[in-house]
Amino acid sequence: xxxxxxxxxxxxxxxxxxxxxxxxxxxxxxxxxxxxxxxxxxxxxxxxxxxxxxxxxxxxxxxxxxxxxxxxxxxxxxxxxxxxxxxxxxxxxxxxxxxxxxxxxxxxxxxxxxxxxxxxxxxxxxxxxxxxxxxxxxxxxxxxxxxxxxxxxxxxxxxxxxxxxxxxxxxxxxxxxxxxxxxxxxxxxxxxxxxxxxxxxxxxxxxxxxxxxxxxxxxxxxxxxxxxxxxxxxxxxxxxxxxxxxxxxxxxxxxxxxxxxxxxxxxxxxxxxxxxxxxxxxxxxxxxxxxxxxxxxxxxxxxxxxxxxxxxxxxxxxxxxxxxxxxxxxxxxxxxxxxxxxxxxxxxxxxxxxxxxxxxxxxxxxxxxxxxxxxxxxxxxxxxxxxxxxxxxxxxxxxxxxxxxxxxxxxxxxxxxxxxxxxxxxxxxxxxxxxxxx
Amino acid sequence: xxxxxxxxxxxxxxxxxxxxxxxxxxxxxxxxxxxxxxxxxxxxxxxxxxxxxxxxxxxxxxxxxxxxxxxxxxxxxxxxxxxxxxxxxxxxxxxxxxxxxxxxxxxxxxxxxxxxxxxxxxxxxxxxxxxxxxxxxxxxxxxxxxxxxxxxxxxxxxxxxxxxxxxxxxxxxxxxxxxxxxxxxxxxxxxxxxxxxxxxxxxxxxxxxxxxxxxxxxxxxxxxxxxxxxxxxxxxxxxxxxxxxxxxxxxxxxxxxxxxxxxxxxxxxxxxxxxxxxxxxxxxxxxxxxxxxxxxxxxxxxxxxxxxxxxxxxxxxxxxxxxxxxxxxxxxxxxxxxxxxxxxxxxxxxxxxxxxxxxxxxxxxxxxxxxxxxxxxxxxxxxxxxxxxxxxxxxxxxxxxxxxxxxxxxxxxxxxxxxxxxxxxxxxxxxxxxxxxxxxxxxxxx
Numbered sequence: 116x117x118x119x120x121x122x123x124x125x126x127x128x129x130x131x132x133x134x135x136x137x138x139x140x141x142x143x144x145x146x147x148x149x150x151x152x153x154x155x156x157x158x159x160x161x162x163x164x165x166x167x168x169x170x171x172x173x174x175x176x177x178x179x180x181x182x183x184x185x186x187x188x189x190x191x192x193x194x195x196x197x198x199x200x201x202x203x204x205x206x207x208x209x210x211x212x213x214x215x216x217x218x219x220x221x222x223x224x225x226x227x228x229x230x231x232x233x234x235x236x237x238x239x240x241x242x243x244x245x246x247x248x249x250x251x252x253x254x255x256x257x258x259x260x261x262x263x264x265x266x267x268x269x270x271x272x273x274x275x276x277x278x279x280x281x282x283x284x285x286x287x288x289x290x291x292x293x294x295x296x297x298x299x300x301x302x303x304x305x306x307x308x309x310x311x312x313x314x315x316x317x318x319x320x321x322x323x324x325x326x327x328x329x330x331x332x333x334x335x336x337x338x339x340x341x342x343x344x345x346x347x348x349x350x351x352x353x354x355x356x357x358x359x360x361x362x363x364x365x366x367x368x369x370x371x372x373x374x375x376x377x378x379x380x381x382x383x384x385x386x387x388x389x390x391x392x393x394x395x396x397x398x399x400x401x402x403x404x405x406x407x408x409x410x411x412x413x414x415x416x417x418x419x420x421x422x423x424x425x426x427x428x429x430x431x432x433x434x435x436x437x438x439x440x441x442x443x444x445x446x447x448x449x450x451x452x453x454x455x456x457x458x459x460x461x462x463x464x465x466x467x468x469x470x471x472x473x474x475x476x477x478x479x480x481x482x483x484x485x486x487x488x489x490x491x492x493x494x495x496x497x498x499x500x501x502x503x504x505x506x507x508x509x510x511x512x513x514x515x516x517x518x519x520x521x522x523x524x525x526x527x528x529x530x531x532x533x534x535x536x537x538x539x540x541x542x543x544x545x546x547x548x549x550x551x552x553x
Numbered sequence: 554x555x556x557x558x559x560x561x562x563x564x565x566x567x568x569x570x571x572x573x574x575x576x577x578x579x580x581x582x583x584x585x586x587x588x589x590x591x592x593x594x595x596x597x598x599x600x601x602x603x604x605x606x607x608x609x610x611x612x613x614x615x616x617x618x619x620x621x622x623x624x625x626x627x628x629x630x631x632x633x634x635x636x637x638x639x640x641x642x643x644x645x646x647x648x649x650x651x652x653x654x655x656x657x658x659x660x661x662x663x664x665x666x667x668x669x670x671x672x673x674x675x676x677x678x679x680x681x682x683x684x685x686x687x688x689x690x691x692x693x694x695x696x697x698x699x700x701x702x703x704x705x706x707x708x709x710x711x712x713x714x715x716x717x718x719x720x721x722x723x724x725x726x727x728x729x730x731x732x733x734x735x736x737x738x739x740x741x742x743x744x745x746x747x748x749x750x751x752x753x754x755x756x757x758x759x760x761x762x763x764x765x766x767x768x769x770x771x772x773x774x775x776x777x778x779x780x781x782x783x784x785x786x787x788x789x790x791x792x793x794x795x796x797x798x799x800x801x802x803x804x805x806x807x808x809x810x811x812x813x814x815x816x817x818x819x820x821x822x823x824x825x826x827x828x829x830x831x832x833x834x835x836x837x838x839x840x841x842x843x844x845x846x847x848x849x850x851x852x853x854x855x856x857x858x859x860x861x862x863x864x865x866x867x868x869x870x871x872x873x874x875x876x877x878x879x880x881x882x883x884x885x886x887x888x889x890x891x892x893x894x895x896x897x898x899x900x901x902x903x904x905x906x907x908x909x910x911x912x913x914x915x916x917x918x919x920x921x922x923x924x925x926x927x928x929x930x931x932x933x934x935x936x937x938x939x940x941x942x943x944x945x946x947x948x949x950x951x952x953x954x955x956x957x958x959x960x961x962x963x964x965x966x967x968x969x970x971x972x973x974x975x976x977x978x979x980x981x982x983x984x985x986x987x988x989x990x991x992x993x994x995x996x997x998x999x
Contacts, residue, residue: 499929506844506931515929517849533790534847537804541842544807548841 131388136371137349143367144190145232147181147357152234154180160304163239163259166433168246168272168455172316172360172442173296177304181357182236184255188219190231192407192521200226201522214251214490215522217258224262241303242267243296248274248461249493268299272455278466280456288452314444316360321441323354326368328436333375334425335478338395340378342385343478344424345414348405355433360442387418396421397539400474402428402467402501403486403494406518409526413518416532420539425478428471431459435470460493467497468504475509481542483513484535489525512545514538555783557988558601559980560594561808562586562791565828565856565942567593569601570977571780576815576985579780580605581974585696585735590791592736599740601977602780606747607632609778613771619764627768630688630757634750637686642742643697643734644682648675650730658729660722670709670716670723677708693869698735702727744776784988784995786980790829798996803983805976806834806845812979813938814840817967821934824923824953825975826943828856831923833930846930851890854922856942858891862915865895866908873912877948880913882906887918894918913948920952924960933957936965940975944968 133141154161162179164170166186174181191197200222201215207225209218223229223236230236242256242265253269260267270291273284297308330350334343341347350371358364384392388411399417401424406413417424431437435457443450455461462470471483483505487495502513516534519525554573561568567590569582582600586593611628614620620627648671655668681704685692694700705727713720751772755762787795788808795802805825813823814836823834829852835843848854863870884906886897894915901911927933937957943949950968957964969975987993 503931512844514844515846515849529790530849533804534849537806537845540804540807541845544841545843548837548839 132386132390133349133388134371134374134386136367136374137346137386139367139370140349140352143353143358143363144186144356148230148232148234148236151180151182151230151236154237160240161237162241162243162300163256164243165246165249165252166355167249167458167460168270169355169359169433170243170245170270170296170451170455171357172313172320172447173292173300173451174243175316175360176308176312177300177306179241179300179304180237182239183356184220184259185216186356187223187231187236188216188521189407191219191223193410194231195408195523196231197222197408197521198523212490214255215520215525216490217251217255219521220255221258224259238263239265241265241300243270243300244268245270245272245296245455246458246461247272248458251492266299266303268296270296270455272461275456275462275466278463280453284456285449285452288455289448292448292451310447313447317442317444317447317450319362319365320354320360321444323359323364323368324434324436324441326365326372327351327354329372330368330375331426331430331437333379334423336379337398337479338382338384338392339398339423339425339478340375340383340385342387342392342414342417342424343430344401344405344427345387345410345417346385347424347427347430348410351430351433385418385423387414389415389418392418392421392423394421395423397542398423398425398478398480399482399484400424400426400471400478400480401484401486402471402498404429404432404488404491404520405486406526407521408519408523409528412528413526413531416528416535420536422535422539424484425480426474428459428467433458435459435462438470464497464500468501468508471501471505472508475505475511480511481546482511482538483509484538485513485515487515487517489517489519490522491520512538512541514541554778554780555988556602556605556780557981557984558598558782558785559808559812559977559982559984560598560785560787560789560795561805561974561976561980562590562594562787562789562794563828563976564790565860566973567597567789567791568974568977569594569597570974570981571598571601571605572978572981572985574985574989576982578978578981579608581971581977583695583973585698586791587698587732587735589736590794592738593791594787594795595738595740597977598782598785599738599743603635603743603747605780606775609775610772613775614768617767617771619767619771620761623758623761627754627758627761631747631750631754633686633688634753634757635746637683637753638746638749639739639742640682640686640697640700641679642739642746644675644678644701646737647701647730647734648672650733651675651726654726654729658722658726663718663722666716666718667722667726670712670718671726673716674705674708674712674723677712678704681708696735698731702731747772747776782995784984784993786984786987788976788980800987800993800996801984803980806832806847807842808976808979808983809940810834810836810842810845810979811840811982812975812977813940813967815978815982816969816971816975817936817938819936819965820938820967822927822930822932822937824927824933824937824939825941826854826856826919826923826939826949827941828860831855831926833923833927835931835934844930846926848922848926853891853894854919858894858919859915859943859946861891861895862898862912865898874916874946874948876909877912877916878951879909880907880948882910883917884910884914885917886911886914913952916946916948917952917956919943920949920956923953924956933961933964936967938967938969940969940972942973944972 159180162174163182197219201218203222203225204218228236256267333340353364485498487498506513557572559570567586571579580601582597584596651671709723788803788805792802809825813820825832831848834845
């Protein structure tokens with residue numbers, strides 16, 4: 116007997132399902148890599164900068180091509196390339212405890228700086244550090260500066276220790292922009308600063324921000340038309356990176372918003388890689404970044420159980436817009452300062468707790484899940500306290516799982532699934548008990 | 554009668570509990586998980602049902618008064634005889650499996666002498682077997698693999714020497730065969746073995762033979778009564794392997810929380826230390842889980858930690874606790890890594906520290922880790938229930954008591970002698986609730 120199964124022609128991996136906007140988003144991200152790869156030949160200088168507090172509109176005023184090292188690392192994680200990079204960086208002397216975004220980036224450099232799409236990334240002309248709440252960022256750029264001998268410029272952003280932005284904090288940042296950052300960018304790019312150009316980009320930003328907020332807040336509907344964590348990762352891609360302030364981003368968010376609003380009218384749930392999610396059984400708020408190396412597998416653990424993440428703090432990591440902040444073309448430098456000061460990881464713990472409690476209430480969530488990242492202190496420090504406090508204040512159950520950003524060794528699927536299932540069953544049991552009590 | 558079954562498929566052992574319509578525990582069964590959850594679940598359940606029959610025998614015989622005064626002795630003998638019958642069947646099976654495997658092994662010219670040596674080994678094992686189940690004999694383990702294995706290894710070595718064949722041939726055959734044998738369930742033999750055991754018991758206790766009719770009738774009556782598995786709930790690491798739908802599966806967090814509540818209704822905080830995880834669970838007054846924390850990324854401080862140490866010390870797992878209780882001096886051992894603890898242990902020994910004191914330090918290290926997981930989950934509230942395999946270890950319990958008193962003051966600490974069955978009891982209670990309170994019926998796996 117011939118035991119070899121004959122597969123029908125063309126039968127391969129099932130096609131992954133995405134919304135139209137998700138495909139568009141992927142094209143945009145890939146295009147930016149191509150623009151980076153060809154920046155030199157097109158006569159553009161290259162800036163590297165980080166997602167939180169990024170000054171994309173400002174960099175565009177000087178015609179810089181923009182590279183975002185964390186995005187490179189996460190894209191390499193999604194494309195299963197980060198594991199080797201991390202090992203290479205460790206062999207090069209980086210300790211096991213160093214942030215894995217850093218190691219993935221250093222490993223990529225060691226391998227000749229071939230970017231996630233396979234095109235070589237250019238050596239940056241300037242490193243713009245515009246958010247100093249993450250100490251690792253500073254050391255990361257120090258390493259890159261050392262490696263490439265390129266210039267760096269630092270914007271010191273005070274921490275919101277008191278839970279608010281005081282006027283002197285804003286003035287301090289604006290002063291640095293005027294006296295340090297803008298002159299440096301002018302000098303390196305050879306382009307003179309034009310504040311009206313900045314205002315023009317900001318007008319685009321504002322429109323896109325308005326639409327992004329509408330998309331993220333659509334999850335207040337039942338069923339939620341989006342996943343506010345796994346799905347939101349696609350939505351935030353353009354605006355948190357090199358596209359904020361561009362007409363393409365504005366168009367992307369306009370189309371995305373239409374698509375999502377249509378889903379709301381149709382009463383549809385989120386699109387997952389396996390198609391539209393069936394019944395919405397659990398609504399969760401998630402704190403902490405996702406795992407990228409097993410992103411689909413991680414997501415699947417949620418939608419297989421009927422769990423949708425209605426909102427997440429990670430979807431605010433490149434800008435907390437849902438409480439009203441918008442870039443303001445009438446006060447461009449001041450609003451850049453406020454943007455940097457207001458980034459999620461720059462909030463103190465009481466503010467983060469308030470935000471999560473508010474989310475649980477406004478999005479009618481069943482509880483909070485924290486994905487704690489081994490190598491990310493910006494997010495992880497204080498998370499147990501956050502968990503305890505949110506449980507106490509909302510009376511909703513919370514749970515804690517631990518994975519990593521881009522180190523595949525730190526994703527233990529069996530353990531993560533076990534905790535997630537236990538958590539969801541706990542939510543279900545508590546809900547049943549609450550119903551019985553009424 | 555309608556029965557409700559909970560099965561807890563742990564990493565080391567699989568446990569089952571059967572309860573009746575009034576939530577009385579009828580029986581408990583345990584077996585090694587043997588990396589085959591299907592078999593482990595079937596055997597644990599079968600053991601629990603057999604144990605349930607014994608419970609019912611006791612009830613029925615107690616009601617008739619036929620064995621006045623001799624009931625305990627009679628049932629004790631009946632159970633030993635039953636285990637003996639089971640053992641004989643498995644031993645015969647092991648022998649024929651071994652012989653079959655010799656035929657297929659590449660022993661070349663040695664095959665026939667290995668085969669004769671095997672026959673001799675099994676002849677001696679059979680001759681020795683009665684002693685294993687004699688009154689007063691304490692079996693080293695409840696599991697066939699362990700009992701037959703230790704006999705086989707000892708006897709095999711002697712026979713190999715006598716017959717001039719290589720001992721490792723015998724070991725090779727055993728290793729291959731035991732896996733096959735322990736994955737058979739022998740479900741059809743239960744009734745036959747019980748009846749044979751009954752005859753054996755009458756022979757061993759001639760006084761009772763005179764009351765044969767009055768004893769036999771209730772036992773046969775119970776044997777003829779079907780114990781219907783009305784609903785089963787599975788939990789534990791192997792739960793996804795259970796042959797029924799998702800409706801029948803609960804996380805071990807929920808099951809341990811509920812099981813602890815059923816055992817000790819005043820329970821507010823549960824600590825469970827199992828083979829590969831440590832769970833701290835907070836439950837409300839109805840046994841509903843409010844929050845939980847587990848060890849993450851690393852299983853140091855779990856049951857396997859002690860297993861590893863036992864291996865390092867070349868001791869049995871159950872010998873560690875009693876040894877630690879003899880400690881007179883405090884020694885601190887790190888608790889963050891099992892393997893490092895092993896290294897530290899050897900280091901301490903070379904420095905001349907006493908094994909007893911080092912053992913006490915290791916037990917304290919486990920509990921220290923549990924204390925931090927408890928703190929993460931919201932601390933310890935009154936009453937506090939300790940469950941899982943490690944709760945059977947007196948040195949671990951002592952360390953826990955000391956640390957709880959130091960950190961939380963005087964609290965009620967519950968440790969149930971059947972605590973290893975907590976998860977399975979929770980599962981059985983969920984099964985009972987599903988049918989009796991929620992009107993559900995069993996669903997097959999889709």
